[in-house]
Amino acid sequence: MRRLLGLLLIAWGFLLAVNTTFPLLADLGGEKVTAGVNGDEWTCDPDFLAPPYAGIYGNCELSWVNGPLRDSGRVVGPDVADAVEANKTAVPAVAITGMEGYAFLPPTGLEHIVGFIAPLVIVFGLILLFAPRRRRRRGRGGHSHGHHDHDDDDDYDSDDSGDSGDSGGDSGGGDSGGGDGGGGD
Structure with missing residues (x-):
């Protein structure tokens, strides 16, 4: 069950990374571009399910100027089709250097x-998936280093046979010895 949960967290973390971490990295260190349509027609793919937490954002085929070159590719983001419909020639976007076409x-x-949280979700999923599983040791099989009860009862009390612990005082029976043995001169 733990490994299945780890796999699900890894998959969800990658989904979050595609929808939020890549745009965040682009926003923090990417090149700001102005995207527009290539001619009279453009194609857009709609959102799949419910992004960013349970789906993938839609994208549109656009072109933009990146430095001295004109680049074309997909602009990805929330309501990208509405942004293109509102202004076909000036859609503000951010391109990541080295990630050509996006x-x-x-x-x-x-x-x-x-x-910022998406990479942490992936790491937590990896920990659940690959961390060694702790096995609980039972009192009867094998040797336990932390507990030394060897009397086969289920109480983890002491090495006595059947008593359930210390009675808390003297039992009051006869003389326990000691003294000089009594005898006269």
Whole structure:
């Protein structure tokens, strides 16, 4: 069960990373670009399920100027089709250097926080998946280093046979010895 939970957390962490961490990294260190349509027609894929927490953002095929070169690719983000529909020639986006063909709409509000949390979710999933499993030791099988009860009863009390612990005082019976043995001169 723990490993299944680890796999689910890893998968969800990667989903969060694609939807929030990549746009956050682009926003923090990427190149700001202005994207626009290539001619009269453009194609957009709609959001899949419910991004950013349980789905993937939609994207549109656009082009943008990145430095001296004109680049084209996919602009990914929340409501990207609405942003393109509102202004076909000036959609603000951020491109990550080295990630050719992708630009991201800047993240908003809570997506900034989730962008930082997503890698932690992945690490926690990896810990659940690969950490060694602790096995509980029972009192009867094998030798336990921390407990020394050898009398086969279920109480973890002492090495007595059947008593359930110390009675808390003297039993009051006869003389326990000591003294000089009594005898006269």
